[in-house]
Amino acid sequence: xxxxxxxxxxLPPPLNGLSLATKSMIAFLKEENSxxxxxxxxxxxxxxxxxxxIKLARVLGACFQLCRDRKHPGRICYLACEGSLGLxxxxxxxxxxxxxxxxxxxxxxxxxxxxxxxxxxxxxxxIGGHRLRHIFLCxxxxxxxxxxxxxxTRGSIVSNAAxxxxxxxxxxxxxxxxxxxxxxSNLSHEKGLDTIIALVRQAREEGMQLRAILAGPVRASERxxxxxxxxxLGGNLDYRGxxxxxxxxxxxxxxxxxxxxxxxxxxxxxxxxxxAKAAGNPIISSDRGCIRKQLDENDLLIPADGEFxxxxxxxxxxxxxVPAVDxxxxxxxxxxxxxxxxxxxxxxxxxxxxE
Numbered sequence: 001x002x003x004x005x006x007x008x009x010x011l012p013p014p015l016n017g018l019s020l021a022t023k024s025m026i027a028f029l030k031e032e033n034s035x036x037x038x039x040x041x042x043x044x045x046x047x048x049x050x051x052x053x054i055k056l057a058r059v060l061g062a063c064f065q066l067c068r069d070r071k072h073p074g075r076i077c078y079l080a081c082e083g084s085l086g087l088x089x090x091x092x093x094x095x096x097x098x099x100x101x102x103x104x105x106x107x108x109x110x111x112x113x114x115x116x117x118x119x120x121x122x123x124x125x126x127i128g129g130h131r132l133r134h135i136f137l138c139x140x141x142x143x144x145x146x147x148x149x150x151x152x153t154r155g156s157i158v159s160n161a162a163x164x165x166x167x168x169x170x171x172x173x174x175x176x177x178x179x180x181x182x183x184x185s186n187l188s189h190e191k192g193l194d195t196i197i198a199l200v201r202q203a204r205e206e207g208m209q210l211r212a213i214l215a216g217p218v219r220a221s222e223r224x225x226x227x228x229x230x231x232x233l234g235g236n237l238d239y240r241g242x243x244x245x246x247x248x249x250x251x252x253x254x255x256x257x258x259x260x261x262x263x264x265x266x267x268x269x270x271x272x273x274x275x276a277k278a279a280g281n282p283i284i285s286s287d288r289g290c291i292r293k294q295l296d297e298n299d300l301l302i303p304a305d306g307e308f309x310x311x312x313x314x315x316x317x318x319x320x321x322v323p324a325v326d327x328x329x330x331x332x333x334x335x336x337x338x339x340x341x342x343x344x345x346x347x348x349x350x351x352x353x354x355e
Contacts, residue, residue: 003033003351004072008062008093009080009107010041016186017160017271018109022080024163025107028347029078036069038062040089059089063096070100076351077102083112083266087120095127104128105350107135107158111289112266114144125149135350137269138290156350159293160269162343166333167249167279179208179316182255182281184215184243184272185262187222192261192286192308197229199259199309200237208317212259215240215251252279256325257316260285261308269294277336280329282319284312298332 007029009022019041029035040058042051069075077097082090090106097104106128108114113121125132134155136142146153181199185191196212203210214237218226226239243251252258258276260283267288274294276283283299285291286308295301300315302308 003074003076004069005029005033005035005076005078006038006062006065006069006102007035007078008038008040008065009078010082011037011039012041013044014041017268018080018082020271021109021160021163022107025078025080025158025347028162028344032348034072036065038065055089059092062093066093066096066100066102070102075102077104078107079104080107080109083110087113087118087124091120091124091127094124094132098127098129098131101131103131103133105133105135108137108141108145109268110266111141111144111268114141114148115265117148122149125151138293140290140293141268156346158346158350159339159343160271161274161294161336161339162347164271164274164278165340166337167252178211179257179319180211180213180255181257181259181284181316182213182215182251182276183259183261184248184251184275185260185270187214187216187218187226189222190262190264192263193218193222193225195261195263195308196259197225197233197237199261199312200229200233202309203313203316204233204236206313208313210316211236211238213238213240213251213255215243215248217242248275249279252276252281255281257281257319258283259312260291261302261312262286262288262291263304264288267291274336277332278340280333280336282328282332284315296335298328298335 007026010019011023012019026035026037038061040055040062043054047054066077079093094104134153136155136157137159139157142157183196187193200210200212214226230237230239252275258281260270260273269290273283273285283295285295285301287301287304292301302311
């Protein structure tokens with residue numbers, strides 16, 4: 001059945017996990033449905049000083065779209081849920097959609113209101129009533145949400161793996177003299193920048209042949225920390241800056257292990273972990289949000305309160321003695337390909353809940 005979907009959410013720029021996932025989901029929705037898109041991302045650059053007035057204007061534009069399209073048969077409101085004070089805008093849209101008798105599909109991307117209950121989310125649940133459906137990233141997110149708000153929810157699980165297809169075969173030459181680890185993110189202290197620098201430093205002190213590549217945008221304070229670490233560690237640490245398209249694909253081909261020591265309390269289901277697995281990389285990550293559901297027997301999950309550096313180094317030391325690197329990468333890609341296909345299929349039946 002072809003539906004008319006009013007799709008509302010933050011789209012790039014800025015480019016982050018929420019905006020990229022929302023953009024990718026909307027692209028899938030357009031394949032089988034008519035879709036009216038409303039971008040409610042806050043402005044960037046010089047206009048960021050007018051963040052809230054412009055954001056409110058965009059939200060009101062989305063509300064106008066709901067009013068204009070209210071007579072479409074098979075109409076649906078798809079809404080990428082925001083966190084923190086963004087829930088104010090989410091509640092406004094849900095209220096109007098409910099008054100206009102839209103089924104609302106609320107796509108969750110944050111644990112900010114799951115680990116810590118929010119009155120605004122309770123309000124959204126009350127306003128949405130029986131027409132509110134939920135889209136969760138994993139069963140951990142679904143179960144914690146139900147526990148936090150004391151109610152069973154109607155909804156589906158759509159993993160972010162749906163948006164990241166398996167990579168092609170490796171084509172970059174590999175240097176077998178060092179084990180190469182990599183981290184790509186909005187590099188910050190809460191995302192684990194200090195931890196991965198400490199890991200490289202400890203590996204050098206222990207005489208381990210380890211090299212690290214860091215990639216991603218940084219703020220001025222973090223850039224100073226990276227520059228100091230590069231000067232200290234020399235050829236053991238390489239910072240590439242923000243990477244996109246082919247440069248990003250080359251990064252994943254160059255590394256042997258993707259390391260993600262995040263301490264970000266609202267971490268949900270990082271797209272970079274799926275990008276790394278799509279390229280065939282095993283993962284070392286902290287246990288946050290849905291991350292434990294992203295990893296498998298090829299990977300290392302470290303408790304959020306665990307000793308990341310010594311645990312990771314011991315695992316890497318054992319891994320470096322494994323000779324079949326190419327075979328391992330191929331096996332990881334194959335396993336990830338099955339996960340991607342399953343997640344993509346979940347989108348195809350997403351709106352069957354409304355039948």
